[in-house]
Amino acid sequence: DGGITQSPKYLFRKEGQNVTLSCEQNLNHDAMYWYRQDPGQGLRLIYYSQIVNDFQKGDIAEGYSVSREKKESFPLTVTSAQKNPTAFYLCASSMYGRVTDTQYFGPGTRLTVL
Amino acid sequence: AQSVTQLDSQVPVFEEAPVELRCNYSSSVSVYLFWYVQYPNQGLQLLLKYLSGSTLVKGINGFEAEFNKSQTSFHLRKPSVHISDTAEYFCAVSEGAGSYQLTFGKGTKLSVIP
Numbered sequence: 001d002g003g004i005t006q007s008p009k010y011l012f013r014k015e016g017q018n019v020t021l022s023c024e025q026n027l028n029h030d031a032m033y034w035y036r037q038d039p040g041q042g043l044r045l046i047y048y049s050q051i052v053n054d055f056q057k058g059d060i061a062e063g064y065s066v067s068r069e070k071k072e073s074f075p076l077t078v079t080s081a082q083k084n085p086t087a088f089y090l091c092a093s094s095m096y097g098r099v100t101d102t103q104y105f106g107p108g109t110r111l112t113v114l
Numbered sequence: 115a116q117s118v119t120q121l122d123s124q125v126p127v128f129e130e131a132p133v134e135l136r137c138n139y140s141s142s143v144s145v146y147l148f149w150y151v152q153y154p155n156q157g158l159q160l161l162l163k164y165l166s167g168s169t170l171v172k173g174i175n176g177f178e179a180e181f182n183k184s185q186t187s188f189h190l191r192k193p194s195v196h197i198s199d200t201a202e203y204f205c206a207v208s209e210g211a212g213s214y215q216l217t218f219g220k221g222t223k224l225s226v227i228p
Contacts, residue, residue, distance in 0.1 A: 045216075048214060099209075102160050103160070103216070
């Protein structure tokens with residue numbers, strides 16, 4: 001089955017620790033995205049990558065970092081510089097990264113900072 | 115800058131009744147419009163999108179939406195809801211050519227009452 005997988009489903013972190021969220025897709029899509037979802041806030045774009053080894057900051061990139069070394073993988077690192085990291089994180093992909101392309105979403109990772 | 119307003123944060127409706135979820139956007143240029151659905155603790159799934167052409171767009175699960183340029187609206191409708199439609203619905207907008215980013219509304223939680 002083609003799709004997007006995110007792991008882990010739940011993640012707990014102590015303050016001051018970096019943590020990496022995994023996102024893998026087997027849809028052969030060029031573009032991948034990371035969103036943050038907070039209750040009552042909708043989705044906000046963290047980072048976007050249209051091709052391998054290239055990515056752009058979204059609206060709320062501060063305190064986050066990404067890499068895109070392989071087409072199918074787009075991991076997100078939440079660093080200790082992110083002041084309020086507790087949230088639901090969603091990864092998505094689309095065929096070419098055009099705004100008209102449908103974005104396909106993974107099931108999400110819920111991060112809680114203890 | 116574009117923005118999206120979903121006027122109702124929660125909408126309760128009885129099973130088999132019709133429903134309308136409202137979405138208004140602000141943009142000075144031509145836009146593309148989307149509705150996504152999110153079931154509890156899951157990622158988002160595209161319901162329908164308006165790119166051009168007919169202003170009445172039909173999507174999955176019996177949903178449809180109408181683009182009204184003069185009122186800058188893109189309301190989502192279903193003539194008869196089912197328990198399985200209970201979910202959160204997000205409207206999103208993009209300013210078209212040259213843009214890669216979707217701007218999401220804050221979501222509307224639809225609760226279908228048996």
